[in-house]
Amino acid sequence: MIFQYIRKIPLMILFFLSLVSSLSVHAAVREYWIAAEKASWNYAPSGKNLINPDDGLGVWGQSLTYTKYRYIGYTDGNYSTPLPQPEWMGILGPQLRAAVGDTLKIHFLNRTDRPLSIHPHGVMYDKDSEGADGGKGASILPGKSYTYTWIVDEDAGPGPTDPSSIVWLYHSHVMSEDETNLGLIGTIVVTREGKARSPSNPMPQDIDQEFTALYMIFNEENGEESGMKHTINGRIFGNLSGYETRIGERVRWHLVALGNETDNHTIHWHGQTVLDHGRRTDVVEVLPASMTSVDMIPRSVGDWLFHCHVDDHMTAGMSTRWQVINSKK
Secondary structure (H helix, E strand, O other): OHHHHHHHHHHHHHHHHHHHHHHHHHOOEEEEEEEEEEEEEEOOOOOOOOOOHHHOOHHHHOOOEEEEEEEEEEOOOOOOOEOOOOHHHOOOOOOEEEEOOOEEEEEEEEOOOOOEOOEEOOOEOOHHHOOOOOOOOOOEOOOOEEEEEEEOOHHHOOOOOOOOEEEEEEEOOOOHHHHHHHOOEEEEEEEOOOOEEEOOEEEEOOOOEEEEEEEEEEEOOOOOHHHEEEEEOOEOOOOOOOOEEEOOOOEEEEEEEOOOOOOOEEEEEOOOOEEEOOEEEOEEEEOOOOEEEEEEOOOOOEEEEEEEOOHHHHHOOOEEEEEEEOOOO
């Protein structure tokens, strides 16, 4: 009996070494270079109401351009070549991607005139990488830089009833209520272990496209109605473009919200339903700091509305369109 057990030990060791080797091959350290920068932002670059042109922009069009603070992604530590972003991302910072088991290294440079940070939701970190509440990375002074290390462990990944990838927010947290309103917001997408397309591409295997939508009311003028910009990714009245997909494609929508008590949103797609954690619907409810991911397969060609179904929010311009075309890539 003892001899048989001893004979099995080398096999057990080989199995353990194989498991460790497999994990090390698939896990990755993913580096991002992000700068905080001041920028001019126009909530409706066309100057028009592209949803209902005859209605105009109302009081929300009295002033459209404001100074914002944004997270800008760069290709490397020279911070000279910005990462390209699809038009539909609007004001959002770069989308960070990882698979369960990965480590994120976020190199942050503060190019603005005030202390800022990057605080993530969902991932694991030590106090100095929290980006808030007193750690070394909690308040990065103007002109200074800092590297955050975030661990994408199992608890940062999709749960048993989640789809193969889920979304988390990140934002500045020195004076967080001011800094999110300034525009310092982005997202992290985490893919379930074993579901990434490749070690170099953590996008899930089981979808063709991913979109992200931030529903948020930006307060630009101390509560004056004309300054309450009811936005999707920082645009109003249909001025966010680029949500384009095709019949039969597998599309994942990552939905997030931030803001105040008025940021209670009912996100609605015309022309299509989504699968929301096993529930079929065409309206998804989000509250401030909510994060959820839902799936669809478009079935009907058209230029469809995508908007908040709260009446006051629709009136104030929290609408855009998503397009479904009947052609192959």
